[in-house]
Amino acid sequence: MSEASHTDLIHSRVEDRGDAGRVAYVTVNNTAKRNALGMSGKRAIAATFDALGRDSRVRAAVITGAGDRSFIAGADIEEMKDLDAEQAEVEHALTHVANESIRAFPVPVIARINGWCLGFGMELAAACDLRVGVDTARFGMPEVRVGIPSGMEAVLLPPLIGWGKTSELIYTGELIDAQEAHRCGFLQKVVPADELDATVEKMVGSILLAGPRAIRLQKALMRDWQRMSQTDAIRQGIRACVEARSTDEPRRMMAAFIARKRH
Numbered sequence: 001m002s003e004a005s006h007t008d009l010i011h012s013r014v015e016d017r018g019d020a021g022r023v024a025y026v027t028v029n030n031t032a033k034r035n036a037l038g039m040s041g042k043r044a045i046a047a048t049f050d051a052l053g054r055d056s057r058v059r060a061a062v063i064t065g066a067g068d069r070s071f072i073a074g075a076d077i078e079e080m081k082d083l084d085a086e087q088a089e090v091e092h093a094l095t096h097v098a099n100e101s102i103r104a105f106p107v108p109v110i111a112r113i114n115g116w117c118l119g120f121g122m123e124l125a126a127a128c129d130l131r132v133g134v135d136t137a138r139f140g141m142p143e144v145r146v147g148i149p150s151g152m153e154a155v156l157l158p159p160l161i162g163w164g165k166t167s168e169l170i171y172t173g174e175l176i177d178a179q180e181a182h183r184c185g186f187l188q189k190v191v192p193a194d195e196l197d198a199t200v201e202k203m204v205g206s207i208l209l210a211g212p213r214a215i216r217l218q219k220a221l222m223r224d225w226q227r228m229s230q231t232d233a234i235r236q237g238i239r240a241c242v243e244a245r246s247t248d249e250p251r252r253m254m255a256a257f258i259a260r261k262r263h
Contacts, residue, residue, distance in 0.1 A: 013025050028063070053105050063109060067115075072121030073121060108207055110200055113133035113137050125186075131186060134192070141170045142173040157170075160185055
């Protein structure tokens with residue numbers, strides 16, 4: 001059973017997996033512009049993930065682009081072209097709001113990258129927890145070629161791909177292919193188009209095998225690690241492991257693990 005919700009630019013559905021919980025699927029639907037998004041689309045992404053995040057049975061989410069050519073080919077340049085400074089501040093802030101809704105989502109979000117992944121699209125993918133790309137996808141941060149720097153969630157790139165590769169992308173505006181995106185650590189998996197859905201589903205399935213509460217604690221802990229010193233992050237990890245014991249999930253799952261080993 002699944003439940004669906006649609007705006008003009010963002011489609012979402014939640015698939016019920018019975019005892020395993022629920023999986024949310026979000027699709028950016030602006031194929032006429034290779035799924036590029038303006039301010040209304042960014043607001044819709046934030047609203048969609050905020051709403052889905054209130055469902056306590058959702059265990060994982062997948063975001064992709066409609067069609068088979070593009071994930072998200074950046075922001076809507078036609079909309080951005082004539083913005084004054086005040087309007088530009090709103091537009092760029094919305095880039096952060098959209099991406100932050102994914103980073104703050106309480107369970108892992110997987111980017112199913114099915115084609116062009118540029119600018120805002122690459123930032124949004126970086127905000128996801130895991131990234132799977134089709135082998136024909138192309139990646140880049142071309143903002144300097146249209147007169148603005150790469151800002152906002154471009155700050156997520158150095159921890160993922162290193163300062164050198166980040167510098168190459170944001171200073172030159174040149175594109176890299178899926179194989180290079182995988183080599184530099186941006187993609188966890190790169191696969192042919194006919195294997196994309198199965199690879200994403202395998203990743204979702206692995207998350208569903210984990211403890212629901214453990215996954216939510218792990219997502220929050222990952223966020224803490226990004227902002228804390230190493231010492232504080234270790235202490236926070238200890239607290240998270242202790243907090244996990246506030247329910248019987250560890251006891252039940254450890255007992256099941258031991259029982260499997262004995263057979």
